[in-house]
Amino acid sequence: MGADGGRRADVAITDGVVTAVAERLDVDPGTKILDAGGCVVSPGLVDLHAHLRQPGGEEAETVESAARAAALGGYTAIVAMPNTDPPIDSAAVVHEVLSLGRGAMADVAVAGAITVGRAGDQLAPMAEMADAGVRIFTDDGAGVQDGGLMRRALDYAGGLRARGQKVVLAQHCEDTLLAAGGVMHEGEWSSRLGLPGIPSAAEEAMVARDIALVRQTGVPVHFLHLSTAGAVELVRRAKSEGLAVTAEVAPHHLVLTDQAVAGYDPSYRVNPPLRTFADVLAVRAGVADGTIDAVATDHAPHSPEVKDVPFDMAPPGMLGLETALAVTLTALTRHRGSGSAPGGGEMPDAPGRLGGTGIVLDAGEGAVLDVGAVLALLTARPASIAGLGDCHGGPLVVGAVANICVVDPTATWTVDPTGLASLSRNTPYAGWTLTGRVRHTVLRGEPVVLDSEAQR
Numbered sequence: 001m002g003a004d005g006g007r008r009a010d011v012a013i014t015d016g017v018v019t020a021v022a023e024r025l026d027v028d029p030g031t032k033i034l035d036a037g038g039c040v041v042s043p044g045l046v047d048l049h050a051h052l053r054q055p056g057g058e059e060a061e062t063v064e065s066a067a068r069a070a071a072l073g074g075y076t077a078i079v080a081m082p083n084t085d086p087p088i089d090s091a092a093v094v095h096e097v098l099s100l101g102r103g104a105m106a107d108v109a110v111a112g113a114i115t116v117g118r119a120g121d122q123l124a125p126m127a128e129m130a131d132a133g134v135r136i137f138t139d140d141g142a143g144v145q146d147g148g149l150m151r152r153a154l155d156y157a158g159g160l161r162a163r164g165q166k167v168v169l170a171q172h173c174e175d176t177l178l179a180a181g182g183v184m185h186e187g188e189w190s191s192r193l194g195l196p197g198i199p200s201a202a203e204e205a206m207v208a209r210d211i212a213l214v215r216q217t218g219v220p221v222h223f224l225h226l227s228t229a230g231a232v233e234l235v236r237r238a239k240s241e242g243l244a245v246t247a248e249v250a251p252h253h254l255v256l257t258d259q260a261v262a263g264y265d266p267s268y269r270v271n272p273p274l275r276t277f278a279d280v281l282a283v284r285a286g287v288a289d290g291t292i293d294a295v296a297t298d299h300a301p302h303s304p305e306v307k308d309v310p311f312d313m314a315p316p317g318m319l320g321l322e323t324a325l326a327v328t329l330t331a332l333t334r335h336r337g338s339g340s341a342p343g344g345g346e347m348p349d350a351p352g353r354l355g356g357t358g359i360v361l362d363a364g365e366g367a368v369l370d371v372g373a374v375l376a377l378l379t380a381r382p383a384s385i386a387g388l389g390d391c392h393g394g395p396l397v398v399g400a401v402a403n404i405c406v407v408d409p410t411a412t413w414t415v416d417p418t419g420l421a422s423l424s425r426n427t428p429y430a431g432w433t434l435t436g437r438v439r440h441t442v443l444r445g446e447p448v449v450l451d452s453e454a455q456r
């Protein structure tokens with residue numbers, strides 16, 4: 001079914017491929033029918049940024065459990081981040097994670113590290129990883145601090161691109177000396193709570209440096225999880241200059257502010273940190289005007305043993321795969337029934353205004369999108385950045401691989417951490433009622449989620 005200008009149609013799938021799209025299709029007896037009444041039939045979602053924790057962190061997540069969470073969230077493809085143990089910094093580990101992904105409930109692509117061990121000193125063997133299928137290189141979890149090394153990485157990536165391997169470097173933008181041990185955004189709330197802060201400048205300095213390097217080298221950079229108004233503005237200007245930059249935002253930076261940390265709940269610790277209300281609105285405006293290309297989960301599972309500790313000792317990271325679509329729809333569309341969060345969620349949770357919750361659920365000014373536009377941020381655009389456009393991201397036309405997400409954009413549901421497929425429980429949305437529910441997910445023609453239930 002279409003929504004927001006899409007057309008109403010039935011979609012036929014045979015042997016994993018879309019074989020017909022038409023207003024009313026006749027079906028042979030015995031044909032399996034998935035009900036999409038009241039729903040949007042979208043290309044399967046594509047996540048540019050998921051921490052699958054395997055190898056080495058299997059108590060928090062595995063490739064299999066993350067792929068199940070992904071399928072339940074409407075994803076048919078996820079990109080595995082390389083901050084594993086050992087890190088994904090060689091073809092051998094790339095092959096290991098790819099083989100763990102074979103047969104999983106979502107396609108698994110692998111991002112490789114830019115530097116050996118993600119230590120930031122020496123370039124990793126990017127060519128052998130590119131030959132193994134890697135298209136995104138990143139030291140995510142840390143940014144590449146050494147500008148000279150980042151420049152060499154870009155030159156090297158340019159060489160691979162000249163060979164026809166369309167690789168892209170993805171930066172976790174944080175200058176560690178500026179961040180200097182901070183555990184939340186540096187501002188009014190870090191002062192009030194007595195916690196060391198990470199200034200916006202830590203993100204913006206690295207975005208600015210990398211934009212200069214893109215201008216110098218002509219080789220593209222993708223900016224991971226942008227969180228500050230200043231970073232969005234830098235990318236906006238770089239794009240208006242015609243530079244080859246792309247950017248993503250994580251759902252939590254669309255709906256949570258640093259004020260959420262007021263109760264010292266470690267579920268709200270994340271990197272980059274939750275920022276101010278003004279930053280949330282600026283990031284939303286960046287999404288609305290195309291400065292931000294994609295929404296990516298930064299799904300970062302942590303086991304209760306390490307996460308349920310005092311705020312400043314907890315590792316940063318939040319679950320995202322099962323809630324991303326609903327959080328994004330709830331934040332950016334007016335299509336919702338009644339998104340709500342425990343203890344508040346009403347606008348305005350204005351800058352400097354005390355006593356709110358740090359939760360900004362309603363769509364803000366200048367950032368109201370239709371469902372189709374939100375889905376593009378989660379499908380076609382990330383698929384193209386990740387080089388997965390042949391199989392993922394749509395469009396759903398005859399001949400396309402049948403990777404499909406059927407979502408009811410008006411259905412509401414309440415997040416129950418104990419009901420999540422992830423092996424970890426660190427969602428910041430426990431108890432939230434969200435709008436937008438995945439009904440079915442179809443992976444290469446196989447219904448892996450039916451009526452919101454995983455099929456294996």
Ligand code: DOR
Nearest residue numbers: 051141270271300316317
């Ligand atoms: O909050 C975060 N958690 N940010 C990152 O960049 C890494 C991630 C993780 O791996 O836990």
Ligand code: ZN
Nearest residue numbers: 140141172224
């Ligand atoms: Zn990151």
